[in-house]
Amino acid sequence: MSAPQAAGFASDAEQPASAAGLAAGLIDAEAERRERQAESQRDVVFADELLPGVGDAEVTLRQGLAAGGSATFLTLVTLAAMDELESAALGVLAPDIRDSFGMSNGAIVFISAASGAFLVLGALPMGLLADRYRRSRVIGWAGVAFSAMVFACGLAANAFLFFLARFGVGVAKSSTLPVHGSMLADTYPIGVRGRIATVNAGAARTIGALSPLAVGGIAALAGGSEGWRWPFLILGLPALAVAVWAFRLPDPPRGQHEMKSVLGEVVEDTNPMPISMEAAFARLMQIRTIKTCIIAFSALGFTLFTSGILGNLWAEDRFDMSTFERGVWGSVGGVSLLLALPFVGPRYDRLYRRDPARALSLLGYLILPGAALIPIQWFMPTGWAFMVAGIPAAILSSVTFAMVGPVMQSVVPYRLRGLGSALSAIYIFFIGATGGALLSGLISDAYDPRVAVLLIGVPATGIGGFLIIRSASFIKNDLSMVVHELREELEERDRQLEDPENIPVLQVNNVDFSYGHVQVLFDVAFDVRRGETLALLGTNGAGKSTILKVICGLGTPSRGVVRLNGRTITYVAPEQRGRYGVHLLPGGKGVFPDMTVRENLEMAAFRLRKDTEDRERRFAYVLDLFPDLRDRQSQQAGSLSGGQQQMLALAMVLMHDPEVLLIDELSLGLAPVVVQDLLAILERLKADGLTIVVVEQSLNIALAIADRAVFLEKGQVRFEGPARELAERDDLARAVFLGKEGG
Numbered sequence: 001m002s003a004p005q006a007a008g009f010a011s012d013a014e015q016p017a018s019a020a021g022l023a024a025g026l027i028d029a030e031a032e033r034r035e036r037q038a039e040s041q042r043d044v045v046f047a048d049e050l051l052p053g054v055g056d057a058e059v060t061l062r063q064g065l066a067a068g069g070s071a072t073f074l075t076l077v078t079l080a081a082m083d084e085l086e087s088a089a090l091g092v093l094a095p096d097i098r099d100s101f102g103m104s105n106g107a108i109v110f111i112s113a114a115s116g117a118f119l120v121l122g123a124l125p126m127g128l129l130a131d132r133y134r135r136s137r138v139i140g141w142a143g144v145a146f147s148a149m150v151f152a153c154g155l156a157a158n159a160f161l162f163f164l165a166r167f168g169v170g171v172a173k174s175s176t177l178p179v180h181g182s183m184l185a186d187t188y189p190i191g192v193r194g195r196i197a198t199v200n201a202g203a204a205r206t207i208g209a210l211s212p213l214a215v216g217g218i219a220a221l222a223g224g225s226e227g228w229r230w231p232f233l234i235l236g237l238p239a240l241a242v243a244v245w246a247f248r249l250p251d252p253p254r255g256q257h258e259m260k261s262v263l264g265e266v267v268e269d270t271n272p273m274p275i276s277m278e279a280a281f282a283r284l285m286q287i288r289t290i291k292t293c294i295i296a297f298s299a300l301g302f303t304l305f306t307s308g309i310l311g312n313l314w315a316e317d318r319f320d321m322s323t324f325e326r327g328v329w330g331s332v333g334g335v336s337l338l339l340a341l342p343f344v345g346p347r348y349d350r351l352y353r354r355d356p357a358r359a360l361s362l363l364g365y366l367i368l369p370g371a372a373l374i375p376i377q378w379f380m381p382t383g384w385a386f387m388v389a390g391i392p393a394a395i396l397s398s399v400t401f402a403m404v405g406p407v408m409q410s411v412v413p414y415r416l417r418g419l420g421s422a423l424s425a426i427y428i429f430f431i432g433a434t435g436g437a438l439l440s441g442l443i444s445d446a447y448d449p450r451v452a453v454l455l456i457g458v459p460a461t462g463i464g465g466f467l468i469i470r471s472a473s474f475i476k477n478d479l480s481m482v483v484h485e486l487r488e489e490l491e492e493r494d495r496q497l498e499d500p501e502n503i504p505v506l507q508v509n510n511v512d513f514s515y516g517h518v519q520v521l522f523d524v525a526f527d528v529r530r531g532e533t534l535a536l537l538g539t540n541g542a543g544k545s546t547i548l549k550v551i552c553g554l555g556t557p558s559r560g561v562v563r564l565n566g567r568t569i570t571y572v573a574p575e576q577r578g579r580y581g582v583h584l585l586p587g588g589k590g591v592f593p594d595m596t597v598r599e600n601l602e603m604a605a606f607r608l609r610k611d612t613e614d615r616e617r618r619f620a621y622v623l624d625l626f627p628d629l630r631d632r633q634s635q636q637a638g639s640l641s642g643g644q645q646q647m648l649a650l651a652m653v654l655m656h657d658p659e660v661l662l663i664d665e666l667s668l669g670l671a672p673v674v675v676q677d678l679l680a681i682l683e684r685l686k687a688d689g690l691t692i693v694v695v696e697q698s699l700n701i702a703l704a705i706a707d708r709a710v711f712l713e714k715g716q717v718r719f720e721g722p723a724r725e726l727a728e729r730d731d732l733a734r735a736v737f738l739g740k741e742g743g
C-alpha cells in the first residue's frame with residue numbers, strides 16, 4: 001500500500017501541499033475511522049430484554065435442574081468435590097510432606113501451587129476437545145487419569161516423583177473448568193447459571209470443608225512421618241468410580257439455551273467444522289468483557305491459590321498449631337463460605353435477569369473489601385484470631401471465583417465455550433496461580449509468609465475487584481453480539497432450507513476486523529456463487545487484502561461469519577481451510593527463487609506425496625495450463641521473468657486443486673502482454689468451474705474477468721453487483737483509476 005494514497009483522505013482539489021497539510025489530513029482520516037469504529041460498536045447494542053437470559057421468566061433451581069436432568073449436575077459436582085478434597089489435602093499436609101522429603105517452605109509452596117501451571121498444559125487440549133467432541137467422554141477419561149495420579153501422589157518415593165505425580169493431577173484436573181463449564185452451561189437454563197455455580201462450589205466446598213478434618217484425621221490415625229500418604233491413597237478409589245459413571249452422561253446441543261432465549265428455537269449445527277485454537281483465542285480476546293474479566297481473575301489468582309498454604313505455614317511456624325488444629329480451622333473457614341454461597345447465587349441470577357451489568361459489578365464490589373481485610377488478618381496476635389480473621393476475605397474471593405464460569409459462559413460464542421474457559425484457565429492458573437506461587441515462594445523464603453501476602457495479596461485483590469467492575473460496562477454490548485450472531489444463524493438456516501440448491505460457495509457476513517485496536521473492516525458482507533469470478537476493488541488501504549486474509553483464515557474477524565458451502569469456517573485453521581479447498585495466491589513474490597520450477601511445483605504438491613495418481617494428474621493439469629513452465633522445469637525460479645514467476649506461483653496454488661481461489665493483486669507490476677496471458681488462464685479456470693475472488697487495482701482487468709464486483713471504501717462495502725454496473729458508476733470507477741476517493 002503506498003503511503004500518500006493510504007487513507008484516501010483528500011479530493012484532488014484539496015490535495016495537501018505541505019507536510020503539515022498531509023499530517024492534518026492523516027489526523028482527520030484517523031479521527032473519522034475512530035468515529036466509524038465507535039459507531040460500529042454502538043450499533044450492535046440491543047434492548048435489554050432481547051439479550052440472552054435477560055427478562056426471561058424466573059426459574060427455580062429445581063426446575064432448572066429438572067430441565068437438563070440432575071445426573072449431569074450430580075456427577076460434575078462430585079468430581080469437582082474430589083478436586084477440592086485433593087487440593088485441601090495438599091494444603092493441610094504441606095508441612096508433613098515438606099518434612100518427609102526434607103524440602104524448604106519455598107519448595108513445597110512451589111510444588112503445591114505449580115499444579116496450577118500443569119493445569120494449564122491440560123486446559124488447552126481439554127478446551128479443544130470440549131468444543132469438538134462428546135464432552136461426557138472427555139470428562140470420563142480425565143477422571144480416570146485424575147484418580148490414577150492422586151494414587152501416585154500417595155506412593156511417591158521422593159520429592160521429584162511427588163512433583164511428577166502433582167503434574168499428572170494438575171493435567172487431569174484441567175478438564176473441570178473448560179469441559180464441566182461448557183457442559184453445565186449447555187445442559188441447564190441461563191436463569192440458573194449463578195445458582196448452579198454456587199451450589200456446585202458449595203457442594204464441592206462441603207466436602208472440601210470436611211476434608212481438612214478428614215485428611216488431618218486420617219494422617220494422624222495412620223501416624224508417623226509417612227501418615228500423609230494415606231489420604232491420597234484412599235481418595236483415588238471413589239474418584240475412579242465417579243469417572244466411570246461420567247461416560248454415560250448425555251451431551252446437550254451446543255448453545256441451546258442462548259438460542260431458546262433469543263430465537264425461541266434451537267438451530268443445531270450437527271456437523272460443525274473443527275475449531276482452531278489460535279482463531280478461537282483471537283476472537284475471544286476481542287470480546288471486551290472476557291478480556292477484562294480474564295485479567296481481573298488472573299490478578300486475583302496471584303493471591304487466592306497461595307493464601308491457604310501460606311496461612312498454614314504461618315500458623316504452624318508462628319503459632320505452633322498442629323496439623324489437626326489447622327485442619328479444624330480450615331473446616332471452619334470452609335463451612336463459613338457455605339453460609340455465604342446461598343445468598344450470592346440467587347442474587348446473581350436475579351440481577352442478571354434484570355440487568356447483566358449489575359450482576360457483574362456485584363462481583364467486583366464483593367472482592368474489593370478483601371484488600372483491607374487481608375492486612376488485618378495477618379497482624380493478629382494469636383493463632384485462632386489469625387484463623388478467624390482470615391475467613392471474611394476468603395469467603396468474598398471464593399464466592400466471586402465461583403462466578404467465573406457463569407460470567408464467561410454468558411458472553412463466549414457458544415462454539416468456543418470450552419476454549420473460552422481454557423483461555424481463562426491459562427491466565428488464572430498460569431499467570432495468576434503460578435506467578436503468585438513463584439513470587440510468594442521467593443518472598444516467603446527471603447522474609448516470611450506475611451510479607452509475601454501483604455506485598456502480593458493486597459494489590460492483587462484491589463486490581464481484580466476494580467477490573468471486574470470495569471468489565472460490567474462492556475457486557476451488554478458483548479451480549480448484543482451474541483444476539484446478532486444467533487439471529488444471523490437462524491436467518492441463514494432458513495435461507496438454506498428454502499433454497500438448498502442455491503447455497504453460495506463462499507459467504508462473508510457482518511465481518512468486522514481489527515489489527516490490534518485499529519478496526520479496518522466494518523460490517524463487510526458478500527456472497528460468491530459456484531463458478532463465479534468476483535472482483536474486489538477499492539481504494540488503497542480499503543481492506544481488500546484483509547478480506548482475503550479473513551476468508552483463508554490468516555485473520556480472525558472480531559465479529560461476523562465466513563461460510564464455505566453453507567458451513568461456518570470462521571474459526572477453522574488456514575491449513576484446514578486449504579484441505580477444504582480455499583487457497584490464496586498472495587500478492588508479491590510467491591515462489592522459492594533458489595529452487596527449480598519443478599522443485600517449486602513438487603513443494604506445492606507435498607500434501608499429495610502419498611497419492612501418486614492424484615499428484616501426477618495435478619502435474620499434468622498444471623503443466624498443460626502453463627506450457628511455458630513445462631519447458632522450463634529445470635530452470636531456477638529466481639531467474640524467471642516477473643510474469644513467469646507469477647505464473648509459477650499460480651501453478652503452485654493450482655497444484656492443491658482449489659475449490660475457491662483467492663488472488664491478491666493479479667496484475668501488479670506485470671507487462672500488459674503478460675497480464676493478457678494470465679487472463680486467458682483465468683478464463684480457462686473459470687470454464688473448468690473454479691470459483692475465484694480476485695483483488696484488482698485495474699478496473700479494466702477486473703471487468704474483463706469478473707462476473708460480479710464488490711467495491712470497498714475505508715473498510716465498508718460501497719457497491720456489490722454485476723461488474724458492468726460498477727463501470728457505470730462514475731464516482732467509484734474514478735476512485736479505482738485514480739487510487740483515490742471517488743467524488
Ligand SMILES: Nc1ncnc2c1ncn2[C@@H]1O[C@H](COP(=O)(O)OP(=O)(O)OP(=O)(O)O)[C@@H](O)[C@H]1O
Pocket residue numbers: 001002006515520538539540541542543544545546547
Ligand atoms: N499487518 C497489518 N498491521 C496493521 N495494519 C495493517 C496491516 N495490514 C494492513 N493494515 C492496514 O489495514 C488497512 C487495510 O489494508 P489492506 O492491505 O487490506 O488494504 P488493501 O485494500 O488491500 O490496500 P492495498 O491495495 O493498498 O494493498 C490499511 O489501513 C492498512 O494500513
